[in-house]
Amino acid sequence: MDDRNSKRDLVLAPSEYAYMQDVTKGIVKTYTGPTVINPTAQERPVVFDPEKKLFEPCALEEAVQQIAIAPEGYYLILKNPSTKDDHPSPGGVYPSPDLRVGRKINITGPCAFALWPGQLVQLVSGHHLRSNQYLLVRVYNEDEARKNWGQAVIKATEGADPIRVPAQLDVGKLLIIKGTDVSFYIPPTGVGVVPDETGSWVRDALTLERLEYCILVDQNGKKRYERGPQVVFPEPTEAFITRDGARKFRAIELNEIQGLHIKVIAPYTEAGRTYREGDELFLTGKDSAIYFPREEHSLVRYDGHDKHFAVAVPAGEARYVMKRTSGEIRMVRGPAMLLPNPVDEVIVRRVLSDRECATWYPGNAEVLAYNRALRQLDDGGARPGAIAEGEIQKGKAGKSAALQVAMGPASFEGIDRSNQFTKPRTVVFATKYEGVPSTSVWVGYAVLVVDKQGRRRVEQGPKNLVLEYDETFEVIQLSTGTPKTSDRLVETVFLRVLNNKVSDRCVVETADHVRVTLGYSMRVNFTGEPSKWFEVENYVKFLCDHVRSVLKGSAKRHTIETFYAQSVDLIRDTILGKAITDGKRPGMAFPENGMQVTDVEILDVTIDDEDIAALLGDAQHEAVQANITILRAQRGLELTAKREAIMRGEADARAETAKRLAELEVASTADKLRVALATVQAELDTAAAQQLATIARNTISDTEHAAQLARRKATAALDNEISEAKQQLVLGALKAEVEAAVARFGAAQGGFSEALLALGNHEVLAKVAEAMSVQAFVGGKTLTDVIDKVFAGTPLAGVMDKVKSRVANGHALPAPASR
DSSP: OOGGGTSSSEEEOTTEEEEEEETTTOOEEEEESSEEEOOOTTEEEEEEETTTTEEEEOOTGGGOEEOEEEOTTEEEEEESOBTTOOOOOSSEEEEOOOBOTTOEEEEESSEEEOOOTTOEEEEEEOEEOOTTEEEEEEESOHHHHHHHGGGSEEEEOTTOOOOOOOSOOOTTOEEEEETTTEEEEEOOTTEEEOOOTTSOSSEEOEEEOTTEEEEEEETTSOEEEEESSEEEOOOTTEEEOOBTTBSEEEOEEOOTTEEEEEEEOSOEEETTEEEOTTOEEEEETTTOSEEOOOTTEEEOOBTTBOEEEOEEEOTTOEEEEEETTTOOEEEEESSEEEOOOTTTEEEEEEOOOHHHHHHHSTTOHHHHHHHHHHHHHOOOOSSTTEEEHHHHHHHOTTOOOOOOOOOOOOOOOOOOOOSSOOOOOOOOOOOTTTSOOEEEEOTTEEEEEEETTOOEEEEESSEEEEOOTTEEEOOEEEEETTTTEEEEEEEESOEEOSSEEEEEEEEEEOTTSOEEEEEEEEEEEEOSOGGGTTSSSOHHHHHHHHHHHHHHHHHTTSOHHHHHHTHHHHHHHHHHOOOOTTSOOOOEEETTTTEEEEEEEEEEEEESOHHHHHHHHHHHHHHHHHHHHHHHHHHHHHHHHHHHHHHHHHHHHHHHHHHHHHHHHHHHHHHHHHHHHHHHHHHHHHHHHHHHHHHHHHHHHHHHHHHHHHHHHHHHHHHHHHHHHHHHHHHHHHHHHHHHHHHHHHHTOTTHHHHHHHTTSHHHHHHHHHHHTHHHHHOOSSHHHHHHHHHTTSTTHHHHHHHHHHHHHTOOOOOOOOO
């Protein structure tokens, strides 16, 4: 806690001071530190309020104030200096001196001093200026300014001339200190720096790049236009014109389809041409690709827009352009880019009446509503029906105002690329109601175009028509209803010239006074000179009246029976004429308008009197019945004749078929005979050849047979010789075997009967034969052969035959008797 808060005495530091007021005399004393204040009962601490310019009592501690200090590069603005230009010295008490109230001086730092009572001080930093900055200074004391001009702190830029004392330093005069001349500035006494609206001392000049400009306006109203690149310093009495907070603007770029409407507000001469005040110019990109405004020009804006853009007129469309001075309206056909000169030209739209909307565009409610809206914009001027394009644009609700975006501060050059797809610029044509009213004439139709000078021309479809401003379509009226009457007329501008159909009903009276109602439809074409087609306003009434008259006259020449029976032919003959040699009818021609009836379709023939219609119907029924009977008989006769004819035809066909078959059979038999004869002849030839071949073969066979017989004979002789030799060998061998067998049996004669008994058993005999090898012993091939050989010619031969028979039948041999 500060000791001064706990003691009655007030201690001031070296950089502090305080005011004490004598309450009995009102004198204010200044105490400067370092010192100690011992206030008496008659003294009180006070402070000077700079707002109220009054001394206000305060607490002792609140009376302490900091002395004014200005470091190097700063300066003090001291108000109410003393008459001696002195300041309270440190460490003392001083009464209030006399002050020059209302005066102020500039004191350049470094400095420090306490303030006398009633003085005010403001510390301001020295003003550093860049090349695009400046100071606005004002002379508030001419004498002091001249006397102290040399004391100003001025640091001139390199290469700049020193600032000299201006010739005029009147009080209130404004001067500009440019940063291009001075880099540091402290004003002298008598001159003060004027801050801007934000309180800043240093002001920024305007740096203009290429294609940029600025506008400065003086207090006398004169404007100055400056182009870039440069740094623009305003004159002391000039101010920059700003728009949306911007002081610099972009030059207006123009091309061949853009333009500017310029008003000359001051005379000048350029390129050998003199322009007077009030002249109006229209500059396009052909005249100047880049336009910088100048003080002699005033840009004429329409609805807040500076530029005039060309209007795209597509092919098949057009625009009306009116000359302001004469009122003449011309039509510009597309394709074209229309850029009218706003000085004496304006694009207008044609307003159609309700009748024109109904006849030119039948059933189009949108066209009717649009033209009614245009009529509401019509101010009823000197040329009614012509609405300027600007008035239409003003009348559009919800139109957003065009925003002019000022350029920001210039930055370094660079290339910005995006990774997103940038759509190309697209132009959308929505010119349905903006151009000249156009009409499409279809195939088979025609219109009559007339103008205010009385000129006429017929246009046939298919064609798209755009009309001059003074041109219109001729309206024709058509009768409607069946029969056609004039009670309800249809108005139209389109005439059907090909395959037109007109239906009508007509009441005629026959020679026997019977009324008949006829219903018919006529096909009408228009031929010949087109200029005659519209000579009759209501061609339907004209046609129907004439046809009715002709039909009534024709019906009067026939009775009801004849007319009713031949109504179609009579009506067609009456209207179209009788058919000529090639079967074509000449038709009914109307030379008045080139109309020709080429065909008639009979829709109805009705007898108005029901009784006569009934009688005629009965008679017709009887006639029809008789005719039907006759027709039936005729058809029966025709059927019988056709049947008989068919039968005769079938018989003729059958006879012809049989005849043809017989002829074919004879031809076939002849062919077969020729084939048989040829076959027999071939067979005879074959037999003769075969006979010769057989003789030859037999000869060959005989020769071969004789050879074979000789060979066989030789072979047989050889075989006989061999057989005889073999027989001799067999006989010799048998003889030897017999002798050997006799010798063996003779040796084995004892016990032979027992052996025979034992042989009664077939199995034993087989085993014995196998053991003793009888075949080998006797020389037989089998056992039977051996037995036959063994017992052949012996008394046991019969016994052995029985044994073999028994064995063959499967019977066992009897067992031998025991001894």
